[in-house]
Amino acid sequence: MQRVTAVRGLSEVVQRYLADLEASPATRRQRRWALDDLLAFAADHAGRPGPAAAQVLREDVLQTWIARPGESGQAPSVASARARASAARALTRYAVEHRLLTPADDGPELRLPAPAPAGVDRGAGVLLLDRAAGPPPWAVPAAIWARFSAHVHLLAATGAAERELALVTLDALGPQLRSIRLPELGVVELGDRATRSLTRWLSVRNAAVESLQGSDPRTLWIRLHPGKDHRTGAIAPAGLTISSRGLRLSFGTVRDALGATEPRLAGATVRDVRALGILEGHSRGGAAERL
Structure with a gap:
């Protein structure tokens, strides 16, 4: 995943992504769950509500979020970790494609399998x-x-x-x-x-x-x-x-x-x-x- 630089708020980017998301109801529910969780985590991480997207969509921050324990204090399940990683990739890809964020060249990849790209017929x-x-x-x-x-x-x-x-x-x-x-x-x-x-x-x-x-x-x-x-x-x-x-x-x-x-x-x-x-x-x- 590429890191990004911009001043857009993370909440704005998330809202626009979810509004434009074409997916099954199940996928929409999963993405909304994951990105709501990311917004809550981002506010805690930044120490204030509404951090900029560029502060959050970084390899180190996202890896911390993906591995963050749940309310029980236990490590997230594999399914939860993959859902978080997939949502983060999709959100960043959408933001870059729609010029909400500018990609940087030095962003390393998240070390989890990416979801299959959407096909075109x-x-x-x-x-x-x-x-x-x-x-x-x-x-x-x-x-x-x-x-x-x-x-x-x-x-x-x-x-x-x-x-x-x-x-x-x-x-x-x-x-x-x-x-x-x-x-x-x-x-x-x-x-x-x-x-x-x-x-x-x-x-x-x-x-x-x-x-x-x-x-x-x-x-x-x-x-x-x-x-x-x-x-x-x-x-x-x-x-x-x-x-x-x-x-x-x-x-x-x-x-x-x-x-x-x-x-x-x-x-x-x-x-x-x-x-x-x-x-x-x-x-x-x-x-x-x-x-």
């Missing part, structure tokens, strides 16, 4: 993209389908992380919707299918925001039905901004509807679609459409 991504260019399945409303189609086509065209794509505003769209400007990637050219799906979605979006009592939020992705904010419990009306978590949940719902009749798509993930936009040797603009 580009074939499933291509099939999902082809299906998203057509009509919706009977179980998916046309408006939801339009947002889903635009979402996956932009993922495939840019290879952008979901959190980055979720931040896009209408002002980031180029003339004739032939490009999009992303916070970290800059301007990315779009192919024909991405432009068509984006055009359909903007028509649906415009109709949805007309029902708002307030002003247009100007974000590209909005709610199409009222829903409850998972953080505050408040009811969010249709037309307001949808979070990256909301986009991810919608992706899963539509994917499951497709998978009910097309088994090849049942296991397709956002990762599979994103991979189409970051194929080595392809330019980002419309790379997936050439596959």
Whole structure:
């Protein structure tokens, strides 16, 4: 594992990682348990709440945490130690990939087996993209389908992380919707299918925001039905901004509807679609459409 240097708080990094984590309920519970434990340990280790991530994600500190006895005073079980190590690796990898932390070159490896890397099925991504260019399945409303189609086509065209794509505003769209400007990637050219799906979605979006009592939020992705904010419990009306978590949940719902009749798509993930936009040797603009 690499050590890192940055001023981001550990709590912020953990919260963002857990919010973006795509995993089974069991894995999510295990990671949350481990990282809650890391936060408590980090506060004790630093002598104050809210230490910087760089103070904690270091080989010596993490080894101490992994070996820390439980409340009974006994050494942690092998399963607990491995769960802690896996969570620490995943958290650090996520933070570096999302530029929340800067890797240092002199960080030694944790001496426990790493979890298997998440696989990517580009074939499933291509099939999902082809299906998203057509009509919706009977179980998916046309408006939801339009947002889903635009979402996956932009993922495939840019290879952008979901959190980055979720931040896009209408002002980031180029003339004739032939490009999009992303916070970290800059301007990315779009192919024909991405432009068509984006055009359909903007028509649906415009109709949805007309029902708002307030002003247009100007974000590209909005709610199409009222829903409850998972953080505050408040009811969010249709037309307001949808979070990256909301986009991810919608992706899963539509994917499951497709998978009910097309088994090849049942296991397709956002990762599979994103991979189409970051194929080595392809330019980002419309790379997936050439596959």
